[in-house]
Amino acid sequence: MSAYDELMAFQHTTEALAQVAGRLGWDQETMMPRGAAPQRSEEMAAMESVLHARRTDPKVGDWLAAIDDAVLDDVGQAQMRHIRKSYARTMKVPAELAAEIAKVTSRAQGQWAEARSDEDVAAFLPVLEEVVGLKRQEGQALADGGDVYDAMIDDYEPEMTAAELGAMFDAMRPRLVALRAAVLAAEAPAALSGSFPAQKQMQLTRELARSFGYDMSHGRVDKAVHPFSSGSGKDVRITTRTSEHDPFNCFYSTIHEVGHGCYEQNIDEAYLLTPLGQGVSMGVHESQSRIYENQLGRSRAFTGWLFEQMQESFGAFGVADKEAFYGTVNRVHDGYIRTEADEVQYNLHIMLRFDLERALMQGDLAVGDLEAAWNDRFEADFGYAVDKPSNGVLQDVHWSVGLFGYFPTYSLGNVYAGCLHEALRAAVPDLDGQLAAGDTSAATGWLRETLQQHGGLRKPRETILHASGIEPSPEPLLAYLEAKFGDLYGL
Template sequence: MTAFDELMAFQRDTSALGQIAGRLGWDQETVMPRGAAPQRAEEMAAIEAVLHARRADPRVAEWLDQAAPQDEVGKAQLREIRRAYDRAVKVPADLATAIARITSAAQGTWAQARADEDVSAFLPVLEEVVSLKRQEGEALAQGGDVYDAMVEDYEPYTTGAQIAAIFDEMRPRLVALRAAVLDRPEPAALSGSFDELIQMQLAQKLAITFGYDLNNGRVDKAVHPFSSGSGLDVRITTRTSETDPFNCFFSTIHEVGHAAYEQGIDRDYLLTPLGRGVSMGVHESQSRIYENQLGRSRAFTGWLFDQMKDAFGDFGIADADAFYATVNRVHNGYIRTEADEVQYNLHIMLRFDLERALMAGDLQVNELEAAWNDRFKADFGYAVDKPSNGCLQDVHWSVGLFGYFPTYSLGNVYAGCLYQALRAAVPGLDAQLADGDTSGATAWLREHVQQHGGLYAPREIIRRASGIEPGPEPLLGYLEQKFSAIYGL
């Protein structure tokens, strides 16, 4: 075997172990008995210790020095392995293990604190998480910006300052559009009771409609919807509310976007660094374009309206046009995952600024709730009513995902660029979506984005697919055009 072959064989085993760790995480959030949490924390710590040792194994450096890839794919494999190795050797093994242990335990603590509306019960463990993650960031940054080092885990080759510049460009037009929309009469909200079993049945139908392959996946329920896995085993979760089926349906479509990306990657990349989405921003571009530009479009909501009438009978919305307005209703709310397209990115900007301050040491954990509430009141104009609608609503910080939040908005920016190109490439898109046929859109996304996995850097894959330099203008133009039409601006 050549050095390249030996390195790839070693990497496949490492990737397989990573998939096992991911399956433990899926189990913890879906079916694991609550009392198993302390043991699961030890299990996660043990497997992280093994994974860290493999990622930082000195033989990886030797193989990297000796390997001679013959093509573009081989060079990309080495690029990603080298990037992961360079990061792994900077983080002490005991620190990586401690982070795995505390974040596994913190997830359960967060879930209980959220249910109890008790921030004080969560803050001690969050303090530990923040401390350990800050240590990790300092080790990775080696004197540079700690938050930049953390963003690198989720959006390679991007800095906090670059993200802040994009957000500064977006904010004025988003705020202006929100003000104009909220000054107009609000479409009717959905009301009534919607059987949760029927919601799950329709959610599964929606998953299939958007191309999710259930031979290599499954749909379950969790407190916080997510997608897990890659290659031949890609699972999603959603959630139900008896009074809000949209939460279930659009969470499902969103997670299918993530899952379709993983299922669509070239199978030759299975269990290699290229065999997963290249970044969370590109991942979010798939979930957001599935959920919003496709799923909330006038054409597709007409089809969904008929599906809901068949499933629930008359549910108080007069026709497809009224239903489209209801689906896209801009309204006050606390929850990021339930936010309309106009206000969603403002929720992300709040989190981005707070977590950046936490990692810089400018904001202390015991100040977080007050800082969140003050910022929310300033940004949205009304007060947070309870912790589960405030700083306890998201799972991310409990599991150490600092640097992850801004990728949601980067995903929206990327989706805007992709949608502009998609509409030009598939001129019959609206007619297809009106028939509940997403194949034209999803096939284009699979060909131009999904199949490549980690072959190209994040901005490069968007540039190749869309034909333009990634930026917020297509997204902002789409939002202004869509909501001006809905609200008669």
Template sequence: MTAFDALMAYQRETSALAQVAGRLGWDQETMMPRGAAGQRGLEMAAMESILHARRSAPQVGEWLETAAANDPADAAQIREIRRAFERANKVPADLAKRIAQVTSEAQGKWAAARAAEDVAAFLPVLDEVVALKREEGAALAKGGDLYDAMLDDYEPGTTGAQIAAMFDAMRPRLVALRAAVLERPKAEGVSGRFDEAAQMMLSRDLAQTFGYDLNRGRVDKAVHPFSSGSGSDVRITTRTSPTDPFNCIYSTIHEVGHAAYEQGIDPAYALTPLGQGVSMGVHESQSRIYENQIGRSRAFAGWLFGRMNAVFGDIGIADADAFYAAVNSVENGYIRTEADEVQYNLHIMLRFDLERSLMSGDLQVPDLEAAWNDRFAADFGYAVDRPSNGCLQDVHWSVGLFGYFPTYSLGNVYAGCLNQALRAAVPDLDAQLAEGDTSGATGWLRENLQRHGGLYAPREVIKRASGMEPSEAPLLGYLETKFSDIYSL
């Protein structure tokens, strides 16, 4: 057996165990009895400990020294295994353990503080998290930029400076577009009550409409929708609200985008590092293009309007044009996860600047709330009314996810590039979508992006699929055109 074969045999087992750990997370959010939370924490910690030991195992280092690649796929496998090996060995086991413990505690304190609208109850433990993450960042960066080292966990090869430049180009145009749209009359919304079982049936139908393979997945409810798993077991979740059916519909389509990426990967890569989405940003590009550029297009919205009338009867919206406006409604709001396409990236820019300052030391945790509120007022034009609408709204920082937020905007930007190329490649796309046929879009995405899994680096796979260097320009152009049309600017 060659070193490469030995490395891959070991890695396949590690990847299988990672799938098991991931499914524990799925179970926790969908099926687990409430009283099992304590035991579950110990089970998860035991799995993480096994995975860390395998990723950092000395024998992996030895195999890596002599493993030889026969083709680009082998080379990519080695690249990804080496990345995980080096990362696991850079962070001292004791530090990793302390981060796991403190973030577990911090998540609980964050949830309690958010419920109590009590920022002061959260900041001390957040201070600990920030200190530990800076320590980890220093270990990972080895003299380089802390924040870049963190970003590398989620979006390998992208730097904070690149993100900052991208946001500098986006902000003025988005601020201007937002201001113009908000001067116009509001779109009408749905009215009535929507049976939740019917919503879940529609959710499963829509998932299949977007090519989701239920033979290799399933749809359940969760408080915060997510997609989970790789290979032949990729599960999604959605949620229902009796008065807002769009929540269920667009959560489903979003998660199907993530799941379609995983389900679309070349089966030859299953249970290897290439058998999963290559980065958070590329993953988000799939969820966003499914949800927005396809799912919120005028053509598809027209078809969906008919489906909703068929399922629910009168939904309080007069015609397809009004429906299109309703699913693209732009309104003031505090919450990132409820934001529309125009305002979403402004929420991310705020978090990016604040978390980068926390990591550089320019911003101290005790000053976080004031910094958040000042920035929010400056960008959105009104004051944060309570912490759960402000700096306590997201779970991310409590669990140590620094460097994660910008990947949401990168996903939007990548989706803009892909959408431009998709529309050039499939000229009659709108005619297909108007019939509820997404196969032209999803087939193109599968062929040009999804099937590659982790084969190409993030920017490389976007460049190959879209034929251009990733840029914010297509997204901005798409948003300006779309919302000028909807709001008659």
């Protein structure tokens, strides 16, 4: 075997073990008994120790030194790009620190869930302080004298910086704020009301998952406190949640996670259990979940089909017709929860988190001051006060599990989705006719062929450029939002 073949065989096992570690995380959020949390944190730390040891094994360095990337084909060069970067990154982080982060974040996740349920920020702050301290140490090791937050962002969106994201957000904010002001000054569609049994929601949500191409023979849909997707290749799982009076929470969380899940399921099988066998970045990943959820799932055409499905499941539910239902689904409204935010206001939620976590990581904001900073910023941005912690600083799981640098990729995913949607409309002229029949296959097939199947073959921006034909820019997203909501609200 050549050095490349030996390295790829070794990497195959490392990737398989990483999937096992991911499955432990999935179980913790879905089925694990609450009392198992202390043991699970030890198990997660043990798995991280094994993975760290493999990723820093001297043999990996020897193989990397022996391989001439120039003689490899495009796939081989892409594999090496990922492995070299991962090796360099992992070598900078001490094994003890990596294991401690895994242990503490596993414990913090359970404490966050309890604190959220009890509306008790004080109960969560001590462990969050630990997480922030450990992640700062990791960020300092990775930054090697550079910007700590940039090093964290690079874990989720390679070659992106906080300065570039900040400039993008600054350019987007005025148009988003102006659109929100115009929309909120207009007459709003009626809100959904009534009772929608959880069992029926779950039945319909699984049908929605299948309608978007999610392969249930290689996946499953469960319930969790915070919806997420997990896994890659032939075992890709998603979760959702139900609310008796808000079935949209369930349905659109599911469609969102199906976007993530389909990306992973549709990657070329030749890349299975290799660095190319997963989504290339969280921004690109989010582009899939957001285009599934919003440009497709909240379109006038698809909501007409969903209206009929809800009538079959729940009977008459107080919405007169398909057009009224389209307005209800896309209703711009006051709200605290990011995952339930309408398209107009969603990115403003992300900008808030981006600024706060950047300040946390740079040492400009103390963990003890985080709740007050959140509440002040929220009232300034949205015009009303946070009423309880579960609607404020405790609503998201991300900080408890150490995902600093992750939040801005949500808005970046929206930007990428805007570029993809513009290209999709040109490629599938009869898109609305198909969506009106509940048929997403042309849209999801185009995304599979142009983007999803390639996994990590290209860098993130190159991935979007290859699929959409244009350099990533917020202009298509902003134009889409202004046209859609201008029409819906008669602006």
